[in-house]
Amino acid sequence: MTFKFKRKRILLSEKNKSSRAIGYARATNNEFENLEEQIKNLKEEGCSLVFSEFISLDAEVKPQLNKAINFLNKGDQLIITQLDRAFKNKRECLMTINKLINKDIKLRTLTGFFAANESPKENSSIFKILYELDNLEDKSLGEIKREQLLRRKLSGNNMGGRPKISPLKESLVIRLRNEGYSYRSIRSQTGIALSTIRRVILEGELT
Structure with missing residues (x-):
């Protein structure tokens, strides 16, 4: 034994x-x-x-x-x-x-x-998992958009043709994002399209 x-x-x-x-x-x-x-x-x-x-x-x-x-x-x-x-x-x-x-x-x-x-x-582990998954998509979209903007700048392509919003609304979008609101939450508060919200935030990070 x-x-x-x-x-x-x-x-x-x-x-x-x-x-x-x-x-x-x-x-x-x-x-x-x-x-x-x-x-x-x-x-x-x-x-x-x-x-x-x-x-x-x-x-x-x-x-x-x-x-x-x-x-x-x-x-x-x-x-x-x-x-x-x-x-x-x-x-x-x-x-x-x-x-x-x-x-x-x-x-x-x-x-x-x-x-x-x-x-x-x-x-605590469950909440940590859900939190990371909730933020994963925003992080990956941010990187992809930055790559696209950089490629356009390097190639000299015109970046026009996107929907325009007033400087006041752009400032509101940036302020809400800095306060921790998600892209979808900003859309529901402002009525601005998600693609425009992403553009404003990403262009603000690049400047």
Whole structure:
């Protein structure tokens, strides 16, 4: 009986030891410092291997992210610095989470999403998850729009043709956003189209 008990403990120890933490890092265009910082933080977190790439957030396929997921086995965990490094919207994020759960693989971020030292049953964890998912789409849209504006400026294309609003309304949009209101909330308060709200906010950030 003693031998069997010790053997069981050894097997459990070996199982825990074999689980791995794999990282994924992504940056846009040639943001070398951004990518290097992510890789550094992921390695400090304990990632034995970090898959990384320069690729736009709205790319349909992220080859290195797919490689990272395929590299993982049951009991492993995929770590990213924050959700918008890997996912452009809630649907893409939830689909990947479901895929990882089915493989018994954990996803977590350095910002606390599915943090290892927290129980997923705790209310605080649930609210943190919902909060990050609620903000993911705004973050990814912001990056995509900034890329589009930058490409237009670099190519010298005319950025006209968009709906115009008065400077007063532009100031109101910016003030509401600075106060923490979401794009949809600003639309309901002002009646301004979402596309115009995004343009005003993003152009304000670029100036």
